[in-house]
Amino acid sequence: MTGSNSHRLITGFSNPTIKFLRGLRDKKQRRLERRFLAEGLRLLTDAREVGLLPEMLVMATQRDPHPLLDELIAAVAASGGEILEMSGDLLTKVTGKDNPQAVCGVFAEFDTTLGAIDRRTAPIWLVAQALRDPGNLGTMLRTGDAIGAGGLILLDDCADPFSAEAVRASMGAIFTQRVARARWEEFEPWLRQGAGQLVAASLRDAQPYRGAPYQAPCFIMVGNESRGLPEAYELACDLRVTMPMKGRADSLNAAIAGAVLGYEVLAKLDA
């Protein structure tokens, strides 16, 4: 195993590095540090495969050996990253999970301004407005990866895409999908600067979602979990579509609506 001698062993709960790592569980602290945590060998391997390495790799001293972990350690060492070891108990304190995976990494946050989005790079983009549930957010990233979307644009006050729950639910897509954060007042002019069809699921003056005239780049927008989209946002759409609702409820879970619509758009654009 490469570089074992250079690993730093951390033993005390009051160590400043532990304090820093624990701080990353808190949204304010994450924003301040502009860093986030990703847990588990699978997620870290996903990141490495797209060329992203953690600045800091944190492992339990007692861990199962794994060739992918060895590769990861070597890559982080070669890139000048820091490698820490600590007891499983201490790692649990860091991740806040009872049964933490034996490895996690600290990553620099990505650029989440709209300016970092190049709409020409993908036929589909997902847009979520005031999405509050980090699990939904991560699931939308994961779905975006599956449908070949370029990324997820978060409008207004959304959950934090760099929270442990969102990162986990993304199943690695946090590293492959672009993420942008913007207010509507900023997003709408940006969208209208170039080609782009804004589509929302709506009950207002809408046409059936199947066979609707979707066009790339297609921006699929879903609204807040309990309030849906503001009327003004729906009215600004180029296309409003409706999905069958056979039961008593009048809406779908936001991530579900985005996925059903996303697969429909993909089928149309691929046809």
Next chain:
Amino acid sequence: MTGSNSHRLITGFSNPTIKFLRGLRDKKQRRLERRFLAEGLRLLTDAREVGLLPEMLVMATQRDPHPLLDELIAAVAASGGEILEMSGDLLTKVTGKDNPQAVCGVFAEFDTTLGAIDRRTAPIWLVAQALRDPGNLGTMLRTGDAIGAGGLILLDDCADPFSAEAVRASMGAIFTQRVARARWEEFEPWLRQGAGQLVAASLRDAQPYRGAPYQAPCFIMVGNESRGLPEAYELACDLRVTMPMKGRADSLNAAIAGAVLGYEVLAKLDA
């Protein structure tokens, strides 16, 4: 307001009713009591609209008046149910939520044996195997309602459909969708006793999910969040279909896969 004088006021944390109510947050206790909690006026109103009333209605003493709440109180009183009032603090202790909705109800669990399922009542049924996330489970119930499914069949060790999180995520569909729990060894013979097409999303010898020959009653099966379906279950399917996966990941969130497939089956059966 009807029946205000008959409300029982509970003031002490050690009251046995409080102990009973708090116990319903625990899976073992729920199984023992065969009761579950549903929180919020909206959910309770959904239940009432399909003819289901709580055995016990629990309200905060300080609550906003609402005509639907008045109707609910009257209906519970008329059906011989119990009506309790307590402080908001105490209600928080019951629901375990920081900001509880000001009303909740205790319901008797439904019959969740396969025998209670009449497959002729709906063209689509959702089936989940070893689904561990209660939010996913509730979301599947909600999606089932939307696509006109008859219900959700839970195979092997799944999350508890009567947990607060599943009930909440179902957005009322826990009261409109049938729920059954069974082992595979019990489900497969039951399925083969009558008409029924078993369909799974799979990478094995599968055909494209769009335009596949779906037939009612169609049983759409999704697997465990991290392991997917056991091979034997996939091989027992009448139809294996595959969804495009354009990115790096090789699977979708279980509730997402069920929904995308569910809407496709609905479109085919409705055509």
